Amino acid sequence: MARLVTLAIDLFAVTLLVFGLYFRRHRRRDLIVAYLGVNVGVLAVASLLGSATVGAGLGLGLFGVLSIIRLRSTELDQHEVAYYFSALALGIMGPLGAASSIWYTTGLTALVLVVMYLGDHPRLFRGYRRQFVVLDSAVVDHVALVAELERLLGARVHSANVERIDLVNDTTVVEVRYSHPAKAPAGTHAEVTARIGAGR
Structure with missing residues (x-):
């Protein structure tokens, strides 16, 4: 029983x-x-x-x-x-x-x-995101990279790990962990790949 x-x-x-x-x-x-x-x-x-x-x-x-x-x-x-x-x-x-x-x-x-x-509640750390971003410029300075990512994403960058810098094709692939302000709409926690043109 x-x-x-x-x-x-x-x-x-x-x-x-x-x-x-x-x-x-x-x-x-x-x-x-x-x-x-x-x-x-x-x-x-x-x-x-x-x-x-x-x-x-x-x-x-x-x-x-x-x-x-x-x-x-x-x-x-x-x-x-x-x-x-x-x-x-x-x-x-x-x-x-x-x-x-x-x-x-x-x-x-x-x-x-x-x-x-x-x-796994949607409201737990709802403003935090993780993305792979491809910049169409080779950025070797970490401080400049973080500043550019914050400008493009409109968010606070907590971590920016460079995956690849291509000096020939002038691109930078970086894994970004960031957070939007609390009033920002909630998104998904899924990992996505984005292509963002730096300086455009």
């Missing part, structure tokens, strides 16, 4: 994680099947093979192996990695939780959901 309860808790939690949090905020359809498949797959394998004596080792082993396979298959943004590990953790906690307190397992499941809800 306890096992069925923990399985039901996991299925409810991953549904809430995927449809209530991730898809509602990020709208990436292809990762829905990935998150659900990872969760239910780990849940099924751990339910069949897990036991009180080998459960912890099994859980860690599945966590590590599946993480390597999944993370090497495609490039994920950091928030998508967080959702992936959350779905994986929920799938492991279900079978392992059947051997311990149901309330403890429920509390840990709720903790994962609450952390993801708050950590």
Whole structure:
């Protein structure tokens, strides 16, 4: 009975994680099947093979192996990695939780959901952005580069890491982390590539 309860808790939690949090905020359809498949797959394998004596080792082993396979298959943004590990953790906690307190397992499941809800909330650091900017001039002076980026972006630059300076084609590729004033409209957290003409 306890096992069925923990399985039901996991299925409810991953549904809430995927449809209530991730898809509602990020709208990436292809990762829905990935998150659900990872969760239910780990849940099924751990339910069949897990036991009180080998459960912890099994859980860690599945966590590590599946993480390597999944993370090497495609490039994920950091928030998508967080959702992936959350779905994986929920799938492991279900079978392992059947051997311990149901309330403890429920509390840990709720903790994962609450952390993801708050950590990925659109209002959290809503003014901060990250972009790759390509300037059509080779800027070698860091102070001048930051000043030019602030002028073009109309924002405060917190970090400007030069990826490439091409003196032949007269271009600079730089990763910029910046923030707009609090009154600026909120944007996405996705990494984008922009081409900005310096001095134009």
